[in-house]
Amino acid sequence: MTLPHGAVETPVFMPVGTQATVKAIPQHLLEELDVRILLGNTYHLYLRPGYEAIRRMGGLHRFMSWERAILTDSGGFQVYSLSELRKVTEEGVSFRSHIDGSSHFFSPEHSMDVQIALGSDIAMAFDECTEYPADYARARASLEMTLRWAKRSQEHFERHKHERPWDSAQGSENRAQEMRNQTPNLFGIVQGGMFPDLRRESAERLVEMDFPGYAIGGLSVGEPREMTREMIATTLPLLPQDKPRYVMGVGYPDEIAQYARMGVDMMDCVLPTRAARHGLLFTSEGRLNIRNRQYAEDQGPPDPNCGCMVCRRYSRAYLRHLMVAQESLSAVLNTLHNLAFYVETMRKVRDELLALSF
Ligand SMILES: [Zn+2]
Numbered sequence: 001m002t003l004p005h006g007a008v009e010t011p012v013f014m015p016v017g018t019q020a021t022v023k024a025i026p027q028h029l030l031e032e033l034d035v036r037i038l039l040g041n042t043y044h045l046y047l048r049p050g051y052e053a054i055r056r057m058g059g060l061h062r063f064m065s066w067e068r069a070i071l072t073d074s075g076g077f078q079v080y081s082l083s084e085l086r087k088v089t090e091e092g093v094s095f096r097s098h099i100d101g102s103s104h105f106f107s108p109e110h111s112m113d114v115q116i117a118l119g120s121d122i123a124m125a126f127d128e129c130t131e132y133p134a135d136y137a138r139a140r141a142s143l144e145m146t147l148r149w150a151k152r153s154q155e156h157f158e159r160h161k162h163e164r165p166w167d168s169a170q171g172s173e174n175r176a177q178e179m180r181n182q183t184p185n186l187f188g189i190v191q192g193g194m195f196p197d198l199r200r201e202s203a204e205r206l207v208e209m210d211f212p213g214y215a216i217g218g219l220s221v222g223e224p225r226e227m228t229r230e231m232i233a234t235t236l237p238l239l240p241q242d243k244p245r246y247v248m249g250v251g252y253p254d255e256i257a258q259y260a261r262m263g264v265d266m267m268d269c270v271l272p273t274r275a276a277r278h279g280l281l282f283t284s285e286g287r288l289n290i291r292n293r294q295y296a297e298d299q300g301p302p303d304p305n306c307g308c309m310v311c312r313r314y315s316r317a318y319l320r321h322l323m324v325a326q327e328s329l330s331a332v333l334n335t336l337h338n339l340a341f342y343v344e345t346m347r348k349v350r351d352e353l354l355a356l357s358f
Pocket of ligand 1: 302303306307308309310311312337338340341
């Protein structure tokens with residue numbers, strides 16, 4: 001993918017940077033891990049520090065000192081999962097902040113304004129993430145509203161995408177000039193619950209609207225893994241092969257590798273970062289709970305087959321000690337390894353796919 005803030009090789013895993021930070025990891029280390037694109041959460045940044053504040057400061061890239069690409073979600077998912085007293089109408093969603101209880105309203109148009117103000121490279125259409133389980137009638141109604149909202153998102157986005165905050169981009173005059181010619185991209189989102197025919201209909205009607213990329217949403221919401229795979233397998237062939245195809249909110253290392261081999265180009269998940277903070281490491285030998293007493297004097301690296309900056313330098317015994325002693329460095333080192341493992345997993349799949357294409 002060629003984006004305003006650089007090229008991204010696909011398939012790619014995108015670490016989640018909820019509050020303008022990938023928890024515990026400074027940006028220069030993300031660069032060292034070769035992360036090319038991050039995900040930012042619109043809902044969180046809208047509430048704090050506020051999208052107008054971020055716009056005034058030149059956008060999210062400059063605010064967090066990250067010059068590579070950023071994808072923002074629409075805010076919808078967090079409104080549904082975090083906020084209180086939400087009310088969904090045709091116009092949009094009203095809700096109360098989970099931070100201070102203040103009242104807010106998100107519509108497709110407002111979500112576009114916020115994402116454009118943040119300056120994301122890829123904005124997502126405002127959708128309703130259909131809950132699981134949902135019956136057929138409910139999934140259909142939700143899908144219909146998501147399609148109407150996709151249309152409204154697209155119309156508003158096309159009218160306002162030139163208002164992105166990076167015109168005054170820092171750096172050389174050449175770079176500034178280059179950025180002035182760039183506008184963000186808007187992806188549409190397929191919904192349809194766990195019903196193959198609704199997924200098909202959602203995908204076909206969305207493709208008619210002609211987005212530069214497509215996401216498959218409403219997965220990883222509590223359904224069995226086999227069902228996730230089936231919905232992806234059903235939907236992928238209906239989305240254009242020459243445009244990025246993004247599955248939101250997945251998954252374990254073996255899942256992201258499996259989906260990438262099926263043709264998925266982009267994925268994101270809090271799993272590697274969240275699990276790391278709980279002491280769960282993903283390794284070439286499977287999952288490892290670093291808290292476990294058996295590692296108390298284990299001087300081997302977390303993963304003998306990983307060449308990351310943590311595995312080259314620190315032992316399991318040291319990581320276990322940091323975790324048990326509740327030291328901040330524990331989250332940093334565990335997260336660094338997990339992200340390196342995810343990045344490496346995707347790199348291996350890219351190499352495989354490249355070898356197949358010759
Ligand atoms: Zn490692």
